[in-house]
Amino acid sequence: MDSLTIRRPDDWHLHLRDGEMLSLVAPESRDFARAIIMPNLVPPVVTGAQAASYRDRIVAAGFAQPLMTLYLTEQTDPDDVVAAHRNGVITAVKLYPAGATTNSASGVRDFDVVRPVLAAMEEAGVPLCIHGEVTDPDIDIFDREAVFLDRVLTPLRAAHPGLKITLEHVTTSDAVDWVRAHDNVGATITVQHLMKSRNDMLAGGMRPHLYCLPILKRDTHKAALRAAATSGEARFFLGTDSAPHPTHAKEAACCAAGCFTAPIALPCLAHVFEEEDALDRLEGFASLHGPAHYGMPVNQETVTLTRTSPYPTPSAVQRGDVSVTLFDPGHPLHWTLS
Numbered sequence: 541m542d543s544l545t546i547r548r549p550d551d552w553h554l555h556l557r558d559g560e561m562l563s564l565v566a567p568e569s570r571d572f573a574r575a576i577i578m579p580n581l582v583p584p585v586v587t588g589a590q591a592a593s594y595r596d597r598i599v600a601a602g603f604a605q606p607l608m609t610l611y612l613t614e615q616t617d618p619d620d621v622v623a624a625h626r627n628g629v630i631t632a633v634k635l636y637p638a639g640a641t642t643n644s645a646s647g648v649r650d651f652d653v654v655r656p657v658l659a660a661m662e663e664a665g666v667p668l669c670i671h672g673e674v675t676d677p678d679i680d681i682f683d684r685e686a687v688f689l690d691r692v693l694t695p696l697r698a699a700h701p702g703l704k705i706t707l708e709h710v711t712t713s714d715a716v717d718w719v720r721a722h723d724n725v726g727a728t729i730t731v732q733h734l735m736k737s738r739n740d741m742l743a744g745g746m747r748p749h750l751y752c753l754p755i756l757k758r759d760t761h762k763a764a765l766r767a768a769a770t771s772g773e774a775r776f777f778l779g780t781d782s783a784p785h786p787t788h789a790k791e792a793a794c795c796a797a798g799c800f801t802a803p804i805a806l807p808c809l810a811h812v813f814e815e816e817d818a819l820d821r822l823e824g825f826a827s828l829h830g831p832a833h834y835g836m837p838v839n840q841e842t843v844t845l846t847r848t849s850p851y852p853t854p855s856a857v858q859r860g861d862v863s864v865t866l867f868d869p870g871h872p873l874h875w876t877l878s
């Protein structure tokens with residue numbers, strides 16, 4: 541197959557930041573119709589009013605259909621969450637364990653404290669998106685997702701069986717199994733976790749543009765993710781987790797976590813699905829399963845992916861003083877979008 545026409549995809553996990561960076565990266569998600577926008581700004585987006593004004597800044601910066609989220613803190617007011625959802629200001633609430641990832645210092649330390657918010661969300665049908673990693677320093681970074689499933693997510697699910705959950709950026713076969721074993725749960729998968737394993741990041745030299753959280757795992761986990769994404773199962777769908785950082789913050793002694801994939805996500809995905817002999821399932825993963833999980837209509841427009849002779853991933857996008865290096869600069873791409 542040399543050409544594939546699918547309904548226009550959405551991105552169910554996207555970081556657009558704010559200010560100059562927002563102006564730079566908002567147009568770079570042009571391949572997608574809608575996107576769930578992560579609230580981990582500094583300071584984070586914690587109230588409905590803040591989400592509404594952030595939405596306006598995103599639209600002004602050139603991304604037309606942002607779906608907003610609120611950052612769950614131990615101070616979050618259940619009534620504000622429910623009202624923001626009822627008024628159409630937000631699509632979901634995001635749970636970051638405090639300290640788990642970029643800009644998560646205001647996240648949740650004690651999961652019992654947020655139980656009233658979760659109960660109100662369960663009652664009102666507000667979805668919860670979760671960064672699923674424990675943060676205990678004594679837990680090895682490669683085990684943090686699997687331990688989170690046992691220690692946090694399983695009890696949370698049992699306490700709130702009606703809560704619609706999106707387990708974000710799953711990276712292990714443990715998470716794939718957990719998602720399959722629970723109803724009312726969806727999972728996003730990123731491009732980088734489908735394409736790379738920890739050897740790609742660490743063997744023969746450290747590659748900062750492959751460093752993100754949850755961290756890339758071993759090959760067997762990558763294989764489980766590729767099987768899930770190409771299985772046709774509706775619980776798995778695309779969330780790029782495109783997470784831009786200035787190039788100087790990535791190419792640094794302490795490298796910031798996040799891969800900037802938005803501009804090349806679909807060509808990369810087409811190649812992955814082609815390698816798995818599953819191009820006929822790309823539309824489900826990128827364009828159909830996400831809307832079904834969130835109870836939204838699918839997009840009416842289509843996009844066409846065309847196979848081309850390999851061309852290198854562009855190295856960076858730039859605006860004024862800000863430069864952001866793309867995920868895996870120079871890596872060959874085999875598809876283009878028209």
Ligand SMILES: NC(=O)N[C@@H](CC(=O)O)C(=O)O
Binds near residue numbers: 555642671753
């Ligand atoms: N994925 C990342 O490595 N980084 C994200 C945060 C997140 O999604 O965990 C970011 O905001 O930079």
Ligand SMILES: [Zn+2]
Binds near residue numbers: 641671708754
């Ligand atoms: Zn995350």
Ligand SMILES: [Zn+2]
Binds near residue numbers: 783
């Ligand atoms: Zn993210």
